[in-house]
Each structure stands twice: as structure tokens, then as C-alpha cells.
Amino acid sequence: MEDSPLIVIGAGQAGLAAAWAAHRAGVRALVLEASDGPGGSWPHYYDGLTLFSPARFSSLPGLPMPGDPDRYPRRDEVVDYLRDYAARSEMDLRCGRRVERAERDGSGLVLTLSDGSRARSSAVVNATGGFGRPHRPDLPGLTDFTGTVLHAAEYRSPGPFAGRRVVVVGGGNSGVQIAAELAGTARVSLATRAPVAWTEQRPLGRDVHWWFVRSGLDVAPLSRLWRRIPVLVNDDGRYRAAFATGNPDRREMFTRAEGDKVTWPDGTVEKVDTLLLATGYRPALDHLAPTGALDAEGRPLHRGGVSTTVSGLGYVGLEFQRSFSSATLRGVGRDARHVVRRLLRDARR
Secondary structure, rough: OOEOOOOOOOOOOOHHHHHHHHHOOOOOOOEEEEEOOOOOOHOOOOOOOOOOHHHHOOOOOOOOOOOOOOOOOHHHHHHHHHHHHHHHHOEEEEEEEOEEEEEOOEEEEEEHHOOOOOEEEEEEEEOOOOOOOOOOOOOOHHHHHOOEEEEHHOOOOOHOOOOOOEEOOOOOOHHHHHHHHOOOOOOEEEEEOOEEEEOOHHHHOHHHHHHHHHHHHOOOOOOHHHHHOOOOEOOOOOOHHHHHHOOOEEEEEOOEEEEEEEOOOOOOOEEEEEEEEEEOOEOOOHHHHHHHHHHHHHHHOOOOOOOOOOOOOOOOOOOOOOOOOOOOOOOOOOOOOOOOHHHHHHOOO
């Protein structure tokens, strides 16, 4: 069994930030990554994904994202940046090492990996983030729909949907971006329970993220107010202009799916080829179940990223973990410093 002063599970943005924080604290972290390289979920997102935050607000600690700081990076730029960040970082990165099970062992945790090996530490950071399990809502008739049902996690590009009738479910940034992209080749509707909550990308000439940081709304405790606000869609005018053309259009959520058709609230029944669910993700934390770290619904029991039930266990990358930006490139480093310091301090007691 291998022992390490700090183990990080996951080498996405959260795990890399945690490893960097450990290095700054004088500890070389053992980082266990299930896939064949660092980057987390980023390499698996759709081809046309473009960040809604500029490069200057999309960097991890210690390494600014290269290029024009005011541009909005695309998916592949983020993937390259994270791989470069990992290459420059002082950590012991092991790829192809999925953590299958965690168990308590005295004052620490023992992790069993997919290859049968085991690793132990008194300080473990779970950095699998909140994007490991695509969320499929319980929509009426969805399980019996005979057309194609895809989650946004499975969508790559608009080409395969040419000439098709597509309904995108979900009114967040990804749903809007995918619907607008698909409309170049398909007939698209965005189905949401409430109108899209548009917000200006650059109010008064400054990106909205600049205002978040300067106003203090980006950090705890003020950021907790954002939980009560609908998901905002940042737009410089292009997406609203796309919806103004009528393709895509926005509609109230359909009341039922049946066969290859959906029924809209006005009673209209329409044949649909594809339902594309841009309905978010949930943390993939099943490996922690044996430890008692999760509640009855599989959610982590924590305060500010430090487990309230398992000594030596912390989290980085959860939504609203400590702030509005906890699950973002710009916010994850702040949480990583906090959690790693707490875990290492407690382990030394």
C-alpha cells in the first residue's frame, strides 16, 4: 500500500488547483486521475463550447491563460491550458487510476483503485467536481420517447442534426449556446420552465465577471445570494439576435413526450427527432459512500469544502462550495487553498 501526505482524486481544474495549493504548502500531492490525461471534463464537452468568461478570469493560480486576456477561450484552448498547467506543476500525477472505493482507516482514508492497488493518506481531496454525472430530469414520457434522447455531455457538433427537428431542454448558458449553434443546420426550440434570464456580457464596457469581482458578489458570504436568483445567461447580443430570428425559438416546457412526439402547453402535438438535455450535472461520489461522507441522496456533507463527517476528507470544485464561482476556473483556486490548508493543518495535529 502506498502512503502519501496528500491524495487528490481527479486531475481536472479542481484537482490541479488542489495540487498547486499543496505544492505551495510544501507538499507533493499524489493525484489520481481516471482518464488517460489531465483536464477533467473539458476534453469531453461539445466542440463549439466557448467560455462566457474572458481569459483573464479563466485562469488557475500561478499561470495566467496565454493570449489576449479579454478574449473568450474555446474548449480546446482550455484543454491545452490545463495540460500545460499539469506539466508545469510539482505533483505526482497517475493517469488511468480510477478510485473505486474509499474506506476509513484509523485517522486516514484508504483508496482502492481500478487496477487493484491501494493508497492511503490522512488528507484526501475529492476533486471530481460537479460534472461527473449528467443529470436527466424526470420529464413526463421521457423514458418512452422513441426519438433520440441525448444529454449535452454527449453532444459534439451540429453536423449530425442537419435537417432534423430538435428540442433543447434547459435555459442555462450551455442550452442557449447549443441551441443557437444547432439552428444553423436544424429546426430548434429551447424548452424551459421560465423565460431565459438574459444578462449583459459587458455592462458599461466591462465584462460582467469584472463587476462580480470588484463588487464582492464573487466571494462568500455575498455570493450565497446567487442561490436565490435564476441561472443567468451572459450575452453580448448575439444569442438574443439568434432567437429573434425564430430559429431557435424559446417555448414553455412541453407537457409530455409520447412515441416520437411532444405535446406543448397549448395542446399542439409535434413530431420531434431529438430531445437534447442541457440539464446540468451532479457530482459523481459513489466511491465515498462507504465512508459515511454522503447524505441519503448522495450529496457530500461538508462545510466550505471540509467534510463534517469524515476526518481528513475535503472537496474542491463543488457548485457553491464557498462562493458563486467555486466550480469555475477563476474560483476553484481560492477554495483549493482553503481546503488544502485545513486538511494539512489537521493532519499535523
